[in-house]
Amino acid sequence: MEILSWSVFLVAVPAVIFAGVSKGGFGSGAAFASASILALVIPPGAALGLMLPLLMLIDVTSLRAYWRRWDWQAGRVLLLGAVPGTLAGAAFYAAASPDAIRLLIGIVSVSFVAWQVARSRGWIRFAEWRPGRTTGTVAGVVVGFTSFVSHAGGPAAAVYLLGRGLSKTAYQATTVLVFWAVNLLKSLFYAGMDIFSTETLLLAAALAPFALLGTWIGIRAHTRVSERLFFGVTYTLLTLTGIRLIWVALT
Numbered sequence: 013m014e015i016l017s018w019s020v021f022l023v024a025v026p027a028v029i030f031a032g033v034s035k036g037g038f039g040s041g042a043a044f045a046s047a048s049i050l051a052l053v054i055p056p057g058a059a060l061g062l063m064l065p066l067l068m069l070i071d072v073t074s075l076r077a078y079w080r081r082w083d084w085q086a087g088r089v090l091l092l093g094a095v096p097g098t099l100a101g102a103a104f105y106a107a108a109s110p111d112a113i114r115l116l117i118g119i120v121s122v123s124f125v126a127w128q129v130a131r132s133r134g135w136i137r138f139a140e141w142r143p144g145r146t147t148g149t150v151a152g153v154v155v156g157f158t159s160f161v162s163h164a165g166g167p168a169a170a171v172y173l174l175g176r177g178l179s180k181t182a183y184q185a186t187t188v189l190v191f192w193a194v195n196l197l198k199s200l201f202y203a204g205m206d207i208f209s210t211e212t213l214l215l216a217a218a219l220a221p222f223a224l225l226g227t228w229i230g231i232r233a234h235t236r237v238s239e240r241l242f243f244g245v246t247y248t249l250l251t252l253t254g255i256r257l258i259w260v261a262l263t
Contacts, residue, residue: 015054015062015211021218023053028066028219032226033233034246035070035188036077044164045246048121048253052260056113057105062212063163064195064202066223071192073227078185086176087186089145090169093152094194100153101160102201108161115261117162121254124167125247148172159194160201166191 031046050059151172159165169190173183202208
């Protein structure tokens with residue numbers, strides 16, 4: 013399917029709005045669903061290249077709303093680990109086939125839902141566990157790697173930040189800060205590895221207003237919309253999308 017087509021645009025609009033809502037108001041963890049959805053209709057590398065400029069735009073827009081409300085100590089630990097994680101992600105991407113990328117995105121999508129379900133049912137508890145610097149650094153490595161190859165660094169960040177007992181707003185602000193920095197680093201590698209293309213950049217420019225709209229909605233929904241409702245819809249989308257990507261990659 014051609015990237016610059018109305019069919020791709022119509023799929024991309026709700027996906028981009030969703031990314032803005034997720035990153036702007038619900039901790040960034042599920043924003044990678046947008047790349048997963050796009051990977052169903054365009055090559056996974058193109059989906060990653062299309063989404064990164066939009067995610068960076070959402071980051072900058074969200075950053076002001078949560079300025080200095082983050083936990084800098086926790087964010088710094090994640091960022092220190094994210095640098096080598098990003099390097100590892102770039103090395104994997106350079107060696108992997110498109111189907112390997114699809115498979116990884118699909119596995120991450122389904123695993124994210126499984127992890128969230130386990131946490132919500134009490135199978136995974138944070139109240140009795142406070143992760144230290146080593147755990148945070150390892151989580152940062154996973155953040156950098158998964159963010160590079162699937163824009164899915166949120167789950168690893170959540171394990172560390174939620175384990176530290178951050179408030180809802182401090183958690184949101186810290187993820188905004190961390191992923192603003194990680195995405196800035198990724199953009200240098202994406203440019204050098206030709207993950208960006210003229211077509212993806214043109215489409216990203218056309219989708220920018222929808223990214224801003226989603227961010228605006230997300231920031232206002234942060235204290236007004238039930239997380240249970242938002243993530244219920246998200247988990248359904250991720251499960252279906254992840255299974256489909258795994259099936260396509262393996263067949």
